[in-house]
Amino acid sequence: MINLNSKIINIKDLLQKLEKNLSQVNSLDELKYLWREYLGKGGIVKTLFEGIKTLTEKGKKEKAPLIQELEKTALKLFEEKEVELKKSQSEQELIKQTENLDYTIPKIGHLHPITQTIRMLNKIFVEMGYSIMDGPEVEIDEYCFRRLNVPQNHPAMDMQDTIYIQEPKILLRTQTSSIEARVLENYKPPLKVVCPGRVYRNEKPNKSNHFIFHHYQGIVVMEKISLKDLFGSISYLFKSIYGPDVKMRFRNKYYPEVEPGVGADMQCFQCHGRGCQLCKGVGWIEMGGAGIIHPNVLKMTGIDNKKWMGFAFGLGLDRWVMAKYNITDIRTLLGGNLGYKYYENENII
Incomplete structure (x- = not known):
């Protein structure tokens, strides 16, 4: 035990010695050893506190505050x-971790823009009271063509447009309208259904077309319905995705499964209506087709076409992604590019 009666406590000298010792410490283990020397049981500070017991009352009052100040300052320094x-240890570990880091490694994967678009559209339509249905990608011509009022000699059935697995019956679906035919056959109206999915066409890839793309079919069957209801639903969808100022148009167009039929176009997002390679010089891009369901389609699926009527629409999903995020080449959507970050802050389900 230090005899405080025979020693003068020099706080300044002790702290200078401690600071010198601390400056030579290079690891947490060394720091722990030095802490024991000064503040641990049997260390310098604890020994000084023990020595107070040997002092007179006057000595205790003089030297106890000095030792307390020493302990407080030492704790702060440690x-x-x-x-x-x-x-320093964290920085060294980080350096070690980055020494062999390959900066060419692709970023972590995330949901594809098409998947996120489908979820975004699903959310909108579910809020509008629609159900979501799925169906097979390998289909038979009965559901892909016959039940949709497509005549036997229609150009869409030609091998130049359709990819056949086994002629003449088994094929890769050309649109998710095939799900529409199955829904109408198996469910009773009233109906509000959307059918998203991947489809296939015998196309030569270019900026605006691909042999693999994505289709979003929707059908509504009620006792009373009109083109006004159809236009209102599609207009609401366009504005929900592209904002209230989106420029769109409807034009007459023939589709076997609907009568009358319309094409839903949006002003080209690349040239803003002036005409370019993407929109093929017309200033507009077709985003989908729609119309009042043909009575023959209802009749072939067992629905009373005198009591019920409906509308259907089909959207080219890839073009919707391109339009929303200014992608000018549809082929990049199937290129495995992980750089797409368009949807990071979207409120999707």
Whole structure:
């Protein structure tokens, strides 16, 4: 035990010695050893506190505050050194981790823009009271063509447009309208259904077309319905995705499964209506087709076409993604590019 009666406590000298010792510490283990020397059981500060017991009352009053000040300052110095060492250790570990880091490794994967678009549209339509249905990608011509009022000699059935797995019956579906035929056959109206999915056409890929793309079919069957209801639903969808100022148009167009039929176009997002390669010089891009369901389609699926009527629409999903995020080449959507970050802040389900 230190005899405080025979020693003068020099706080300044002790702290200078401690600071010198701390400056030579290079690891947390060394710091722990030095802490024991000064503040641990049997250390310098604890020994000084024990020595107070041997002092007179006057000596205790004089030297106890000095030892307390020494302990307080020493604790602060040790804490600061610990923070410094931990920071240095973290930096060294980070350097080791990055020494062999391959900066060419692709970023972590995420949901494809098409998948996110489908979820976004699903959310909108579910809020409008629609159900979501799925169906097979390998289909038979009965559901892909016959039940949709497509005549035997229609150009769409030609091998130049359709990819056949086994002629003449088994094929890769050309649109998710095939799900529409199955829904109408198996469910009773009233109906409000959307059918998203991947489809296939015998196309030569270019900026605006691909042999693999995505289709979003929708059908509504009620006792009373009109083109006004159809236009209102599609207009609401366009404005929900592209904003209230989106420029769109409807034009007459023939589709076997609807009568009358319309094409839903949006002003080209690349040239803004002036005409370019993407819109093929017309200033507009076709985003989908629609119309009042043909009575023959209802009749072939067992629905009373005198009591019920409906509308259907089909959207080219890839073009919707291109339009919303200014992608000018549809082929990039199937290129495995992980750089798409368009939807990071979208409220999707």
